[in-house]
Amino acid sequence: MLAWFAPYAIVSAVHVILRFAGHPLAEPTKLILMPALVLAVLGAAARIRPFPRAAATVLVIGVLASWLGDGAGTFFPTLPELPMMLACFGIAHLAYMWVFWRGAGIAVRPRVPIWAAAYALWWIVLIAVLGPHTGALLVPVALYGLVLGGTATLSSRCGPVVAWGGVWFLVSDSILAFRLFLPDAMPDWTSGMVMLTYCLGQGLIAAGVVRAAGRAADGAASSAGRAEAGSGISAGGDPVTR
Known part of the structure; x- marks a missing residue:
């Protein structure tokens, strides 16, 4: 399964290196990232039986929405870039949230762990620090x-x-938020950090979801096999014991 993610890893590495170097090819290679991730998801998920249609479909929607967000200035040239970027990534996050909450076999815990309360604290601190600098975008930024x-x-x-x-997706967008609204406080190398953590976050989410879906399918198949074997024993009489 992981072999399907190799092209995404290669494209990500090339893009991140170009971004840290400030090379002009960094921007066009950015638009190759999410298509490579879609191919990885579909290729890896296609090997799962039964095919995890719901989780894979919504995951791909999230990745494609991220792609539109990555290229908001290119795909929506007549609209304000930042609001469109927020809207596209908002859709992506809603898709990911659905997968984590409703995707069959994706979650391994029945509840959110206590340590995740740190994310609420993160949001409070983020808005407290950046809120005064967001101007008319305060509400969209807070919602995002x-x-x-x-x-x-x-x-x-x-x-x-x-x-x-x-975690890495949140780190990426946090760095990006500071670059957008407090640019004087952020050195140039943080542009590369945005994309390094972004590529990590997207890749780990996609690979983790597909792997979890595969394990869930294998577990269901094993359970079905045991149930079938049990019914066969019942139909044929008790097994010989000593």
Whole structure:
């Protein structure tokens, strides 16, 4: 399964290196990231039987919405870039939240762990620090912060791969928020950090969800096999014992 994510890892590495170097090719390579991740998700999920249609479909929707957010200035040239970026990534986070909450076999805990309360504190601090600098975008930024924190919170119900994906996605958008609204406080190298943590977050979320779906399918198949074997024994009489 992991082999399907190799092209995404390669494209991510190239893009992040270009971003840290301030190379002009960093921007166009950014638009290759999420299509590569979609191919990874579909290729890896196609090997799962039965195919996890709901989780895979909503996950792909989230990745594609992220792609639109990555290229908001390119895809929506006549509209304000930042609001469109927030809207697209808001849709992506809602999709991820659905997968973490409703996706069959994705969550491994029945409840959100106590430590995830740290994400509520993160949101309060973020708005307290950046709120005075957001101007007319205060409400959209606050709402986006809620869905971003919601994604990280619900990811904590899942396995460590997905949970770390939620952490890195939140770190990425936090750095980006400071670059947007407090640019003088952020050195140039933080642009590379935004994309490094973003690529990590997206990749871990996608790989973790597909892996969890595969394990859930394997578990269901094993249970069905045991049930079938049990019914066969019952039909044929008690097994010989000594």
